[in-house]
Amino acid sequence: MDILLNVLEDKKIKEEITISGSKSESNRLLILQNLFPEISIENLSDSDDSIHMQHALSTDKEIVDIGHAGTAMRFLTSYFAVKEGRDTVLTGSERMQNRPIEILVNALKDLGADVSYEDKVGYPPIRIKGRKLITDKVQINGNVSSQYISSLLLIASKLENGLTIELVGEITSIPYINMTLSLLHQLNIEANFEGNIIKVLPKKEIAKQTVVVESDWSSASYFYSIVASAEIGSSIKLSAYKKESLQGDSCLAEIYKHFGVSTTFGENFINLKKEKASNKEVLEIDLRNAPDIAQTIAVTCFSEGISCNLTGLHTLKIKETDRLEALKEELTNLGASISVTNESLHLEKSSEIKEHISIKTYNDHRMAMAFAPLALRVPIKILNAEVVTKSFQKFWDDMQQIGIKIDKL
Ligand SMILES: O=C(O)C1=C[C@@H](OP(=O)(O)O)[C@@H](O)[C@H](O)C1
Ligand SMILES: C=C(OP(=O)(O)O)C(=O)O
Structure with missing residues (x-):
């Protein structure tokens, strides 16, 4: 199933979403x-x-x-x-x-x-x-x-x-x-x-x-990316999460501060809020402890016009696809200037994102989900969008709940 994500016009978001267990x-x-x-x-x-x-x-x-x-x-x-x-x-x-x-x-x-x-x-x-x-x-x-x-x-x-x-x-x-x-x-x-x-x-x-089981923090990453690109004041409440997480990807709460996104921990939920514009020129992070959020972070940087140097990515080559090569190919097609080694990714900040590009997903759920938040910027096509079910059954329903209109191609 190939889909078109229409550009989200109203970027003032206020939603509540429940995510399945880790x-x-x-x-x-x-x-x-x-x-x-x-x-x-x-x-x-x-x-x-x-x-x-x-x-x-x-x-x-x-x-x-x-x-x-x-x-x-x-x-x-x-x-x-x-x-x-x-x-x-x-x-x-x-x-x-x-x-x-x-x-x-x-x-x-x-x-x-x-x-x-x-x-x-x-x-x-x-x-x-x-x-x-x-x-x-x-x-x-x-x-x-x-x-x-x-x-x-x-x-x-x-x-x-x-x-x-x-x-x-x-x-x-x-x-x-x-x-x-x-x-x-x-x-x-x-x-x-x-x-x-x-x-x-x-x-x-x-x-x-x-x-x-606490809900899945890797799945939460896509909502962090959406909030990062949303209008100031936007928020998404995600359940069921806790502060003392067993999941390393809960480091998202710290990392997304760079994009002006705050995280408030409540009784069994987190509230993500866009407080201010992204405040970084270049994001430098070693992701050896959180490899599954590398794709999300690379795409958020591209969306926000921020350069990044991501390191500690040596395991990405043996995941669902070679994620470093896949990111390089798809971000380049969108107009990015990006280079990768066997363990790192370097992205130059860019101010333009090409419209209506078809994103190949390589049987990798995280390729589909990481690129979806770009719909806050441009209309974008996702090929074989059904791959998301590897980790996130209702991902496209949740995107629609946020207001992104999806057309089947
Ligand atoms: O133990 C786990 O649940 C996982 C460990 C990580 O793999 P690696 O240790 O191969 O990096 C991670 O990428 C994977 O999604 C889940
Ligand atoms: C790498 C992943 O999963 P696995 O290695 O378990 O297939 C993932 O979910 O990003």
């Missing part, structure tokens, strides 16, 4: 719930990625296809590795078959797991023969994806002797590792992270409890 928290809790049935989950994400996770955990078919869901692919690899007697082929979309998994597979093999490649070495599909793992120490490289580490942490307490993980090299996306550890702590599973060593103690069962 897909990162949800996909961790779904694994944990299978290991500890004492857990009930509230405000679970309705994203495709969480639906894939639920299907994978409830089927007894041999072939399990998780589509584009990175967290499902990585977390289920360890989960099935310890499912004694179960033989599973874990696969995903064409892109997923080109997203690396070797670092995790090697760590699991070091722990005694039986995992092999069905096709290309280092990539899904993989065959996993579940068995009991006895070893309790492993080393793993920390600079490619934190999801490999979270994957091991999620099963760690169910290993007979728990697990000690030694992280090698620089560690990327650390808040996601801390999110996993915080969820373990909430369940009263003992785990600690000191220097480059993470230790999780064994736990047989936990007390019955309900865990409430």
Whole structure:
């Protein structure tokens, strides 16, 4: 489905929107719930990625296809590795078959797991023969994806002797590792992270409890971007959020101050308000702790006529698409002057945005959603707009609620 977003004429916005639960928290809790049935989950994400996770955990078919869901692919690899007697082929979309998994597979093999490649070495599909793992120490490289580490942490307490993980090299996306550890702590599973060593103690069962998932902060980023481009005084109230978030992307509240957007925390909500014009000439940010908001921030800078130097983006090349190349291509088509390296993006401020440009989305939900706020400036077309459901089912409904008129092409 290709769509045209008509330019939003009335830029004085006042809306209230409820966003579904964090897909990162949800996909961790779904694994944990299978290991500890004492857990009930509230405000679970309705994203495709969480639906894939639920299907994978409830089927007894041999072939399990998780589509584009990175967290499902990585977390289920360890989960099935310890499912004694179960033989599973874990696969995903064409892109997923080109997203690396070797670092995790090697760590699991070091722990005694039986995992092999069905096709290309280092990539899904993989065959996993579940068995009991006895070893309790492993080393793993920390600079490619934190999801490999979270994957091991999620099963760690169910290993007979728990697990000690030694992280090698620089560690990327650390808040996601801390999110996993915080969820373990909430369940009263003992785990600690000191220097480059993470230790999780064994736990047989936990007390019955309900865990409430906070709404998704990465999804909130698109509303921050809209408020940044809206008229002064505009506001959007988003639910259900809290100040003490487990999600690293809550750093949005600080980052968007540069664009004149304030965040007020209330009882279970945040209120975003455009207080003043963007007050930066050049935005310099290292996003190694919050890679999923890089696209949103790059597009907001372009929209606001601000230059930016974004660094710490080395993981973007192996996400749903090569996000650095995709951003370069689409922003260039809109008239931007942009350059990228393997880990950074540099955008020159520009005062003009080309109209009626078709944005390609590369099977990447965040390409579609990051460019949508440009409708506050120019009419813009989004190709294959349905990609948003990977993380955000009602994204286009919410854009319409804000007042953006959408025509199907
Ligand atoms: O653990 C998680 O829930 C995630 C970790 C991050 O991946 P990397 O650690 O691969 O950067 C992030 O980009 C992804 O959307 C979700
Ligand atoms: C990178 C993402 O997801 P995943 O790696 O889980 O596919 C994302 O949602 O931006």
